[in-house]
Amino acid sequence: MKNTRRRNRWIMGTFVGTAAIAVAIDHTRHRLPEPLPPQHSESAPNPSAVVIVDGDTDTPCSLETSPCSLEESPCSLDETTGAVDESPCSL
Amino acid sequence: MPSAAHMVFDCIQRFGDASSNPVLEVLKDVPDFAQGQKYPQPALAFAAGCWRTYYHSHPLTGGGAEEHGHFHLFVQHDDAADEPAWTHLAALAMDRDGQPLRWFATNRWVTGGQWGEHDRLLSAVDALAPMSEQGILQQWLVAMVQLYRAELDALLCSRDAQLAGRLCACPAEQVLADRSLYELAQSPIDLRSKLTSQLRGEIV
Numbered sequence: 001m002k003n004t005r006r007r008n009r010w011i012m013g014t015f016v017g018t019a020a021i022a023v024a025i026d027h028t029r030h031r032l033p034e035p036l037p038p039q040h041s042e043s044a045p046n047p048s049a050v051v052i053v054d055g056d057t058d059t060p061c062s063l064e065t066s067p068c069s070l071e072e073s074p075c076s077l078d079e080t081t082g083a084v085d086e087s088p089c090s091l
Numbered sequence: 092m093p094s095a096a097h098m099v100f101d102c103i104q105r106f107g108d109a110s111s112n113p114v115l116e117v118l119k120d121v122p123d124f125a126q127g128q129k130y131p132q133p134a135l136a137f138a139a140g141c142w143r144t145y146y147h148s149h150p151l152t153g154g155g156a157e158e159h160g161h162f163h164l165f166v167q168h169d170d171a172a173d174e175p176a177w178t179h180l181a182a183l184a185m186d187r188d189g190q191p192l193r194w195f196a197t198n199r200w201v202t203g204g205q206w207g208e209h210d211r212l213l214s215a216v217d218a219l220a221p222m223s224e225q226g227i228l229q230q231w232l233v234a235m236v237q238l239y240r241a242e243l244d245a246l247l248c249s250r251d252a253q254l255a256g257r258l259c260a261c262p263a264e265q266v267l268a269d270r271s272l273y274e275l276a277q278s279p280i281d282l283r284s285k286l287t288s289q290l291r292g293e294i295v
Contacts, residue, residue, distance in 0.1 A: 017287065017290045018287050021283055021287055025103060025282065025283055025286075026107075027104075027106075027107025027108075028103055028106045028107050028112040028189060029112070029188040029189065029190065030111070030112055030115055030188065030189055031187060032118075032159050032185075032189050033118065035124050035125060035126035035148040035159075036123055036124065036125045036126060037125075037126055038125065038126050038127045087199075087200055087201060087202050087203030087204070088149070088201055089147075089201045089202045089203075090177075090203035090204060091134050091143050091163075091165050091202075091203075
């Protein structure tokens with residue numbers, strides 16, 4: 001009897017937790033804004049290339065204000081540019 | 092001290108109360124979310140400034156059409172001398188409804204910085220303390236990293252295994268700069284199942 005009661009309590013706890021989790025997650029489902037296309041982009045010729053935004057002063061993938069911003073040419077992600085040292089997802 | 096699962100759940104509840112989610116939290120003051128840009132600028136600091144993250148979206152991912160973008164997570168490299176150097180832990184991809192989709196590890200050329208050794212990265216994960224974070228996004232990120240510690244451990248193992256064969260044939264610098272290698276490993280996320288398994292039997 002005691003074991004049955006304990007098992008029932010455990011099952012109830014699981015049920016409540018699962019339902020609460022599902023509801024909570026559903027409440028955070030909100031359609032995200034579609035990203036606007038880059039103003040200037042270059043499509044690289046192979047799957048390893050990255051679409052590049054050629055901004056005036058910054059690159060899409062390096063933060064100038066970050067400690068690890070890359071000081072090299074801002075559009076060097078594309079192998080066709082000849083520069084391959086840039087990291088597209090650096091800080 | 093609440094578990095990582097509890098912290099994630101708590102953050103989710105607060106996101107829900109605000110009709111938000113982690114990505115909307117990042118983009119809430121952004122009038123035009125643009126492909127290729129990083130949000131926020133500068134990157135969001137957390138863990139007493141020892142970690143940084145930003146969110147962005149670009150076509151070069153293995154997540155397919157359901158992936159909206161991803162958070163890149165960086166930890167400060169201990170051996171930094173004058174200027175802080177950063178090491179990439181992993182990226183956390185999000186779907187178009189703002190839900191976590193998968194973790195993935197990239198080659199070094201993708202993020203630059205110092206290459207993160209497996210054990211060192213896990214030590215940094217273990218040092219995180221979700222309760223000390225001020226913002227809900229930072230709390231959620233820290234809790235997610237800790238909740239998925241085992242998966243990140245396996246992810247880094249897979250990453251290293253992916254590189255191991257190539258490192259036998261080529262110098263490390265060449266392999267880590269190889270642009271034919273973008274994603275090295277990934278680990279799918281089913282947050283509902285994860286939280287259910289972690290919080291099973293607890294009153295939440």
